[in-house]
Amino acid sequence: GEGGTFEYAVAGDVCEIRYLPQYTTRLAERVEAALASLLQLTRWSTGEQLQASGISFSHPALADPDRYQQLLGVPVEFEAAHNSLRISAAALSLPLIYANPALCQHLRTLADQLLEQLGSQSLSASVRDLLRQHPRWGKEKVAEQMAMSGRHLIRKLSEEGTSFKLLRDSLLQGMAEQSLKEGSKLFDIADKLGFSDESAFAKAFKRWTGMTPAQFRAQI
Structure with a gap:
């Protein structure tokens, strides 16, 4: 069925969270929605302590690239090797403020x-x-x-x-x-x-x- 999976890799001080989509329709828009949601979730769950260093999309920009950066608040790369969100490896140790x-x-x-x-x-x-x-x-x-x-x-x-x-x-x-x-x-x-x-x-x-x-x- 449709959907996607996440995987992560740590290299030095950087952790890259990759999104592997399985969509068959409107792929680019849905990948953007998934990674934008992930970005907001990391901010919300850590009380804005986690600051991503960038987002990468494997597809070309669907609109003005500057608009992406303005809305997401992080550097955005297009036509990259992976669909991914990059964060500091140290951020993996941040506590979840809404832990239950x-x-x-x-x-x-x-x-x-x-x-x-x-x-x-x-x-x-x-x-x-x-x-x-x-x-x-x-x-x-x-x-x-x-x-x-x-x-x-x-x-x-x-x-x-x-x-x-x-x-x-x-x-x-x-x-x-x-x-x-x-x-x-x-x-x-x-x-x-x-x-x-x-x-x-x-x-x-x-x-x-x-x-x-x-x-x-x-x-x-």
Whole structure:
């Protein structure tokens, strides 16, 4: 059917979010609408903290190029190699100001249930099981345990529509939230999950949930 997918690539200090359309009619207009919407969403969800460095379209300009830049507020390139939005790689760590921890937990529970339904054939489920037992393990250690290379693990997880980072972050967040509910000390949680110190854990937790560990505990 019609639609499109997004993928991203990080090179140095720049993250490029590419849009891969599958439209068959009015392609240019719909690509422009998709990327313009993405631009506005990144601004809204971060409280205007995220400032894109540019937008690229693979098609020629449909109107005055200056008008595009005036409306979008960023440099615009046409007849480019990709339809994409460029942002700073550092912006990937910005918290979402409208984060909803309750909804996030609900969706994570649903996702976990779906992963369990996939059964033993799911590599994602196997990775989660290993990380649940060994949360400090990194990609290479997990790959070694599963008798494959790190690159092969990445490729197979990509085929399942996920990544090692997404799986590990999701699992660590769930374990962190449970530990906080149980009253564990931050030092112990950070050590258990493989963080260098409490500060590193607190930063990761705020990136995941939009809250500090203290704020999370206060709402329990």
